[in-house]
Amino acid sequence: MKAFVELKNISKHFKDPHGQGIVKAVDGISFQVKQGELVTLLGPSGCGKTTTLRIIGGFEIQNGGDVLIDDTVVNNLPPNRRPTAMVFQSYALFPHMNVFENVSYGLKIKNLTKSEIKKKVHDILEIVGLSGLENRYPGKLSGGQQQRVALARAIVLEPKLLLLDEPLSNLDAKLREQMRIELKKIQKRVGITSVYVTHDQLEAMTLSDKVVIMKSGKIVQEDTPANIYRFPANKFVASFIGRANFVEATITDVKPQFVKVKLVNGKEVEAIIARNGWKIGEKVQVVVRPESIAITSADKGDLTGTIENSIYTGNMVTFEISSEGTTFEVDMINPYSSALPSTGEKVGLKFDRNSTTVVRVEDTRSEE
Template sequence: MVELRNVTKRFGDFTAVDNIDLTIKEGEFLTLLGPSGCGKTTLLRMVSGFEIPTEGSVWLAGADVTHLPPYRRDVNQVFQSYALFPHLTVEGNISFGLRMRKISKAEIADRVKRVTELVSLSGMESRKPHELSGGQRQRVALARAIVCQPKVLLLDEPLSALDAKLRGAMQIELKRLQKKLGITFVFVTHDQEEALTMSDRIAVVNKGRIEQIGDCAEIYHAPRTSFVANFIGEANILEASVVATEGDFTRLRLAPDVEVRIPTDPQLANRHDLLISIRPEKIHLQKTRPVDESSFEAEVCEEVFKGAIDELSLQSPGGLALTAVVANESATQETFHKGEKVWCTLHPNDLVIVHGE
């Protein structure tokens, strides 16, 4: 449905988007995720037509639209600020695009009725934007965008102005709406939890390039770079040296007193030093020495209470520093406190080789 081919965008000497190729499938919910200034909104604006690529081309539904203005592209956009007309009612805002297209009054009335029901705005058609809550204004902006039945809907951080609880509810609602409509959604956010909640696939953007693209599980469990590992959730990025390859497993040294095993991988060929990522929740802790020979002892240096979990800062006698998380005071989980000694086990399949930034 959307294709970016070798797209580059420069503003003077600054390269905002650097030679990106991206294909978005029909009916897909794809999220562009990255920090402020990484180029994700510029990418969205090139799809919408508000920016023209310096190099490369933009395709929609098999047609080259690189130089078409926004009004000639079958896309709609929901902005961070909602951009509602303050003098128009909910019905007036939603129907505005249809009236500009000179759709018949009967069809406008039918479409507005259906879309207000879809986004739970029935009964509010005569209200003005200032009479609505933040969540209701966001629904009006969505309704105005989808009532025109675009092939692609572009959403530029539309939930950022909402409070945390409402934002979480709207994430679920937005995903439900997308599945029901079958429209291709391209969503921009810097919030990794938001991306994981809603997306079919995530494209992680950094310094104008796509570092990795994949489904949520792949991005989270198999990051390719230290940037992706750190930006999606939390990760321990550890320097490791190859000790020996022993059949299906390779032994790595993380510190003078810590050796672990990972599955033998072609990436390890002729390499002596590498970076390993492990998620804090994948570090298995217990107070008695386990049978696993690759387990090692560490001290709990800090304990931070975070409600459902405790976050622990650990350090081995040889200087390996790790962050682990454990369920807080659950019926089956041991509790660990500052100053205590614990035994850590890193399972081979939880260790992921990553490349540096």
């Protein structure tokens, strides 16, 4: 499918406020968004994701590179002339206007008739689940309802591209979880191409068709959420997306889809790979997720360890297990389906080959 949004070698530099030269907020990045996709820019604070979003929307002007929307270069267009709408972190609702007036504000500027405005507003309020609240003022709405009003106000303008800057960050944890699901449903129902910014990896995994992970102004990996979780490009990505255990190892054999590695205790395990170029004798770190390790008897594990602690969360118990100078996290789902090991007990750690991968040592060092 053809790219609907394309960023080509975008750079943005700022003067350091402390007089230490130039800060590269965005450093020569390129990526594409297909029609109807929701692509999330994900990364820690200061990685350049919000600056990138503001460049797409025209709120920041890049120092280099091109922004294309629907095959048109929009570099010199101000925000109000770009085919975009922005949903801000603060919602930015007019407190003296009710829901209907807030949502219809942009339509009135377009000089639509009252009947056209009324129909469009009622249609979009139904989509976002706010029918019947037209006369309610923002101060009388919950956080989730305010977020829906902000979303409706943007979508009702029928932009070609929807930009969302951490729109759920002001909600409490439970409401945030609910709104993640609702937001994805709304985006798919409307079918609008969207670029979303967040530092919350769970939010990115839940919402996105594609995730673009940024660090220090650069893109370190872009792929589907499933592929990023299963095949992280380096230790930074593996640590940032979910939880991961790392084990030093050496490659002893290379197959088309797997490598065989020797662990620090001399045992060999297999790890699945997505990229080529691995070499026998290469030093790597094995990446194994907590849910991908089975606890066995000490003589049957790929590694042997001692249970130091357990954390019970209802549907799962997370064990902290020391082995070969490293503390592993191991998740046991549905814990009471079998006998639970005790603190201080010697156990074996068995890796699931299909859920285990590797990252290069040089990638690991550069990301620490």
